[in-house]
Amino acid sequence: MQENEVGVVYVDGKPQRVLAPGSRWVTWKDALNVEVQSYALEQLAPINEVLLAGLLREGLDKAGGQWCINHALVPDGHIGLLFENGKLNTTLQPGRYGYWAFNRDVQIQIFDLRLQMVDISGQEILTKDRVSLRLNLNAVYQYADAVKAAEQLRNAGDYIYKRLQLALREAVGTRTLDELLADKDAISNVILKDCRDALKEYGITLDRVGVKDIILPGEMKEILNQVVQAQKCAEANLIKRREETAATRSLSNTAKMMEKNPTLLRLKELEALEKVAERIDCINVYGGLDTVMNDLVRLTDKRVAG
Structure with a gap:
């Protein structure tokens, strides 16, 4: 092989050996179906897909302990960057690529373009x-x-x-x-x-x-829990006092209304009587129904006529 070319030895149409630049390979003259194909290395070009597949299938990407092919698979959603001697040569779209690793340093970096x-x-x-x-x-x-x-x-x-x-x-x-x-x-x-x-x-x-x-940290978490608990207790007490104030104001307004309306006062007395009756199984009435209605439940003291 010349210094600027690489050879592939075919036996019966199948690749069997890769010849490095400047190397020699000797075989018997009567060997049949032996062919040597050379490939120029002046420019960096991808290896033909069929040839690449055959070399990889036969395990010929490495010879004599050294890599003779630099290959990479660029998946969908990715992009490959081909560097030759440390300089960016070209970008590679999704697919399989292989380059001869002779007379130059070839590197392929793959970037995922997805999120x-x-x-x-x-x-x-x-x-x-x-x-x-x-x-x-x-x-x-x-x-x-x-x-x-x-x-x-x-x-x-x-x-x-x-x-x-x-x-x-x-x-x-x-x-x-x-x-x-x-x-x-x-x-x-x-x-x-x-x-x-x-x-x-x-x-x-x-x-x-x-x-x-x-x-x-554990100690700070405990302190914050105590602070939150104290805040929630203070909020609960504030709500309780607010509701108590509202209830007292409502009772005061109700008392004023009953004071000015005797009928409303009497209705409240009957409601109280109804609640008392719900808790008693048996009631004995003395003095007639009028006594029950007028004297049993009274929200205000009887007024003494003068």
Whole structure:
């Protein structure tokens, strides 16, 4: 083989050996059905799909302990970036690709273009009033420009994680515990606003950010429970006093109405009699029904005629 070409040895139409550039291969003259096909290496070009499938099927992607083919599968919803000697050569759409790994360094990076989620878990952070909290955060992002992300970031996933982590620490460290508990969504909104523009510069779209959990230490949780209990008791007492005041005001208004209306007063007396009668199995009447109606129940004292 020449220095700028690679060879494939076919026996009975099947690939049996890969010949590296500058190598030699010797066989018997009377060997039948042996053919050597050479392929130029001047330009980086993908290996034919049929040839690639045959080489991979025969396990010829590695020869002499070294890789002779660099291949990758780009699934749907992904994009591949082909680098030649450290420089971006082209982008690869979904499919299977293979390149000869001779005379150059070939690398294929695959980026998932679908929505992805990253979790920032177990972050121990001090609030502005020096309360230690443990928080869990998740975020959803998507690669809008994989080429820009690959060219400017060594590890895009690691950068996204660290950027969100720092934003979370800054958002929590500048607020008191009461502020954080009063509006948990405020932290998410601040982080989203802070990181969205920063990630956009690297071809990454931040879709949403959410604080899943704010975990308090045991002692602080007990103290807060006591505070909440005291607040609820105070609210309950306030409602009770308000209802008692309303009931007293209603009784006062009723008394004034009965004082001015004897008929209404008599109706109240009969209602009281009805309630008493419901609790008694047997009533003995002396003095006639008029005595029962007039003297048994009376809400006011008899007035003595002068």
